Amino acid sequence: MLFEVEKDVWFDNENIYIVKGKENLNNYLEHSSEIQPTTFKSKSSDNPFPIITFLSSTKCNLQCKYCYADKGNYYGVSEINTFTLKNYIKVYETVLKEYGGVNQICFFGGEPLIGYQAIKSFVEYLYKTYPTDSIPGLAVGSNGTIMNEDIRDFLIKYNICFSTSLDGPKELNDISRVGKGIPSVYDKVKSTLEFLDGIPALRVLQFTFGKDHIKSYKPGEAVKWAKLMSSLPIQYYEIVAVTNDDPEYKIDLEDKDIREKFIMLCEELADYCLGLLISQESLIMPSVFVSIITSIAKRKKNSGCGAGKNITITPDMKIYPCHTFITSEREGIACEPNFRQVIKNNNEYQRLISLSREGIPKCDDCIAKSVCHVFCKGMQKDCPDKPHEERCLMMLIFLKKSISFLANDFPLHKDVIMDSIRKNLSIRKASAINAKVK
Numbered sequence: 001m002l003f004e005v006e007k008d009v010w011f012d013n014e015n016i017y018i019v020k021g022k023e024n025l026n027n028y029l030e031h032s033s034e035i036q037p038t039t040f041k042s043k044s045s046d047n048p049f050p051i052i053t054f055l056s057s058t059k060c061n062l063q064c065k066y067c068y069a070d071k072g073n074y075y076g077v078s079e080i081n082t083f084t085l086k087n088y089i090k091v092y093e094t095v096l097k098e099y100g101g102v103n104q105i106c107f108f109g110g111e112p113l114i115g116y117q118a119i120k121s122f123v124e125y126l127y128k129t130y131p132t133d134s135i136p137g138l139a140v141g142s143n144g145t146i147m148n149e150d151i152r153d154f155l156i157k158y159n160i161c162f163s164t165s166l167d168g169p170k171e172l173n174d175i176s177r178v179g180k181g182i183p184s185v186y187d188k189v190k191s192t193l194e195f196l197d198g199i200p201a202l203r204v205l206q207f208t209f210g211k212d213h214i215k216s217y218k219p220g221e222a223v224k225w226a227k228l229m230s231s232l233p234i235q236y237y238e239i240v241a242v243t244n245d246d247p248e249y250k251i252d253l254e255d256k257d258i259r260e261k262f263i264m265l266c267e268e269l270a271d272y273c274l275g276l277l278i279s280q281e282s283l284i285m286p287s288v289f290v291s292i293i294t295s296i297a298k299r300k301k302n303s304g305c306g307a308g309k310n311i312t313i314t315p316d317m318k319i320y321p322c323h324t325f326i327t328s329e330r331e332g333i334a335c336e337p338n339f340r341q342v343i344k345n346n347n348e349y350q351r352l353i354s355l356s357r358e359g360i361p362k363c364d365d366c367i368a369k370s371v372c373h374v375f376c377k378g379m380q381k382d383c384p385d386k387p388h389e390e391r392c393l394m395m396l397i398f399l400k401k402s403i404s405f406l407a408n409d410f411p412l413h414k415d416v417i418m419d420s421i422r423k424n425l426s427i428r429k430a431s432a433i434n435a436k437v438k
Helices: 022-034 085-099 112-129 149-157 170-176 185-195 211-216 221-231 256-279 287-298 339-345 347-353 389-408 414-432
Strands: 002-006 009-012 017-020 051-057 104-109 137-141 161-165 203-209 236-241 311-313 318-320
Touching: 002 389, 009 022, 009 389, 017 022, 017 389, 051 085, 051 112, 085 112, 085 339, 104 112, 112 137, 112 149, 161 185, 170 185, 170 211, 203 221, 211 256, 221 256, 236 287, 236 389, 236 414, 256 287, 256 389, 256 414, 287 389, 287 414, 339 347
Parallel strands: 051 104, 051 311, 104 137, 137 161, 161 203, 203 236
Antiparallel strands: 002 009, 009 017, 311 318
């Protein structure tokens, strides 16, 4: 389907093709059937082996107000709330036997570093037991409030990616991201990142913007927030809109003022971040823009949500398609020998992992259908035909801005833009390679 993005610029969402100028459009329409088919974008999830996400702890020392996981507790579905070394080993060896390999391991929560000693012992076990070059890439997804020299040395020694969250400036971050006995979560996370400055392991942020960001937004604010993120000692950051059905936190896009500000915020952010690819003022930017541009440039479709291929495991040894599915026990499968066969025979589990944007009318008719990476099976499980509008609108704005950028700015600044993209990709690639033990 061909979409007019702006005057004299069109985008074919099936062929992932930009056309500029009416003469080129006529030629394209005449010969579009001869264009080579698109392929799927190569990424870590294309590895034949699964990513294991351990819910290292289903306890959390924060009580973030918009948290999808019941403030990290996951609605109490796990009777045991912290992984033990014994269970880490059992899970790993069971998964290894079932699949023949493991792609990556992520320690998640709750707050995983509540169970730091067991994590450390497990990683040491891996390096003592298996050849170094066979050990999966390692990552910790933390809220950033627990850190000390021992943890830092551990991250360095085993080249463990550290991801955390910071939602813009202090006055906005600390409205929703709160914890008992922590005067400012912003100050705590910033201190952690500064403490980790210079370590070789990848450091990544997630910036979640919500109703408070939109209400306080004025022209120029999004650029200030982006500059704040890029001033931190990280390699890149993700940006997402709050998706929460609670009226207190939901971004109500039916509210005219909220919708207008949401659009302005996303457009301003896109203009600034895409401009960085030319100015090279900073290479630290939301990865979404690099992902969109490389998808279009290589005509590679985004293969979508990996839930089901990758697995999440709770401390009481239950397997779920992804951590976003852990709202009840009914999706959980016991991590026992032959669990893959049990999964294949479980109708509910199969229904969940088969959820797709394919066949959803709003997705089928969307300009972003082939390059969208915000579709989430976990968020669709209870309303499979209704995508989350906040994510959809953000993706739509980012894609249209990226198409315009490629149509108008890329021809004028091709060499410098390609240099910026290569540098961004090389940071991710280099950091994904597990370092030798020092």
